[in-house]
Amino acid sequence: MIRKLKMEDNEKVMAFLGEEPSINLFIIGDIEAFGYEAGFQQLWAQFDDNGEILAVLLNFYNSFIPYAKNDFDVDGFADIIRSFGDSAALSGKEELVEKFEGLEGLNLGKKQITFFAECRTAEHLGNDDLEVKKADISDIDRIIAIRETIEEFPARPDSRDMLLKAMETNTGRTYYIEENGEMIAIASTTAENSISAMIVGVCSRAEYRKKGLATAVTQKLVSDVLKEGKTLCLFYDNPGAGRIYKRLGFQDIGMWTMYR
Structure with missing residues (x-):
């Protein structure tokens, strides 16, 4: 199940993201700065049957960052990104975001890969x-x-x-x-x-x-x-x-x- 996140989810969300604080720097920082109710920022999460988070998706001014530790609902996240039009930007861990390549209706634009170090x-x-x-x-x-x-x-x-x-x-x-x-x-x-x-x-x-x-x-x-x-x-x-x-x-x- 994928649903939009709210402030009452914050403790569970931060625990999930905090296991890789560098990779999730942008998501953590934007949550701390702007919360879950800002008009220019929304967050969603995929939950398992026990209510545990499997993946998170951030939208910040039409720039999207997904994060997951294992397999996640790529098509479900792609549907959310498509709903914001064809000008959305996407970034994240290489092995995660490459799953969105070739999906119909996603115009991802020019690809740039960099090393990430901590x-x-x-x-x-x-x-x-x-x-x-x-x-x-x-x-x-x-x-x-x-x-x-x-x-x-x-x-x-x-x-x-x-x-x-x-x-x-x-x-x-x-x-x-x-x-x-x-x-x-x-x-x-x-x-x-x-x-x-x-x-x-x-x-x-x-x-x-x-x-x-x-x-x-x-x-x-x-x-x-x-x-x-x-x-x-x-x-x-x-x-x-x-x-x-x-x-x-x-x-x-x-x-x-x-x-x-």
């Missing part, structure tokens, strides 16, 4: 003498300025608003190294919730690369988040970046697929 321990983190600072709201324009120098980071018209909202709601933070008042390396989190956080936006200005600055910022960020009892996770598709993250203690836990 870090649960600080034992691989080192120390250095570089001064790493935590940004606040007054630093937003400087964060935007360094990101705009990075070719891999496409510009978004709502970038400033998203950064502001993340800081105001404590769902994201940015650490940085500066020189002469200019940020030269940064690393951020997004989708932070009570048990996990995702690292994004790791970069340094072109003239400061290969000096270990981005690694130092990331190391400080990872250390502080782990001290709060949270699990860190990230996407990557660059093997070089993957090697750096693994030196800091990240381990691959699967592949994440997005259809846009």
Whole structure:
């Protein structure tokens, strides 16, 4: 049986999702931030005959993320996605979302697969003498300025608003190294919730690369988040970046697929 979730389901839902906190970072974070009654967000679950959850489906502004540990009602979830029209986006664990490929009436769009890694321990983190600072709201324009120098980071018209909202709601933070008042390396989190956080936006200005600055910022960020009892996770598709993250203690836990 598949039904829409309500607040009274929350304890059971969080227990189900919490067994893989990194994989479920987006679902957990959106539930904590917006609950079950927001107009732009809905959640459904498939239950077995004993009332135990077998699978969960999140819709957030027509972006869908399914999660299950074993077999689930793919057709039932697909019917829900179809009911929102043909502009829905889908993402999630590779082995789950690929089950939706080829289903009639689902126009999934371009497929992108990335590595998904997590870090649960600080034992691989080192120390250095570089001064790493935590940004606040007054630093937003400087964060935007360094990101705009990075070719891999496409510009978004709502970038400033998203950064502001993340800081105001404590769902994201940015650490940085500066020189002469200019940020030269940064690393951020997004989708932070009570048990996990995702690292994004790791970069340094072109003239400061290969000096270990981005690694130092990331190391400080990872250390502080782990001290709060949270699990860190990230996407990557660059093997070089993957090697750096693994030196800091990240381990691959699967592949994440997005259809846009």
